[in-house]
Amino acid sequence: MGAIPSPRDQWYVIHVRAGLEQKVRDNMQRRIQTEEMGDYIFEVLVPTERVAEVKKGKRSETNRKFFPGYVIANCHLLDEHNRLVEKTWYFIKETDGVLNFAGAKDHPMPMRQREVEGMLAQVRDKDDAARPKISFNVGDTVRVADGPFESQVGIIEEIDPERGVLRVSVNIFGRNAPVDLEFWQVEKTA
Numbered sequence: 001m002g003a004i005p006s007p008r009d010q011w012y013v014i015h016v017r018a019g020l021e022q023k024v025r026d027n028m029q030r031r032i033q034t035e036e037m038g039d040y041i042f043e044v045l046v047p048t049e050r051v052a053e054v055k056k057g058k059r060s061e062t063n064r065k066f067f068p069g070y071v072i073a074n075c076h077l078l079d080e081h082n083r084l085v086e087k088t089w090y091f092i093k094e095t096d097g098v099l100n101f102a103g104a105k106d107h108p109m110p111m112r113q114r115e116v117e118g119m120l121a122q123v124r125d126k127d128d129a130a131r132p133k134i135s136f137n138v139g140d141t142v143r144v145a146d147g148p149f150e151s152q153v154g155i156i157e158e159i160d161p162e163r164g165v166l167r168v169s170v171n172i173f174g175r176n177a178p179v180d181l182e183f184w185q186v187e188k189t190a
Helices: 021-034 086-093 113-125
Strands: 011-016 041-045 048-055 058-065 070-075 098-101 141-144 153-160 165-172 175-182 186-188
Touching (some): 011 113, 021 086, 041 086, 070 086
Antiparallel strands (some): 048 058, 141 153
């Protein structure tokens, strides 16, 4: 293993009880203030993304966790000699809902810098447009729920998750024609 990252560059994945991610984060944030841990714990995140989907013809957006069952903490947990900073260790381990640090029984490893940068980029980007919830596969039969081809049935030929677009083969005047539609414009047929 290389050098231990400086205190503010140490990020850890913390395994928590499923469904309690936000509660654990909020509890830690509160305790950081009351127990004056701001010099040891800098940020606690529950990485989420906004996801757009259509249910019963209505477009809605929800938040979905990137890593269900985990929170990410930027904290000073290892000193320059790779020893645990006990104050931080016990603060986190004694938080209700925390199970353990991911990837280690008794000696956590900080995330690699490129993993941190990738995760933070995803978290920062989430404020942009909602990503479509992808629940389609090539070959699925879908009904167009919006636009000029509304109520037409077609078959998915291609999926472009980056743009949130499906190419659907729709029967128009007796011929199959490819039509590009956004994810939210179609719904799966039963």
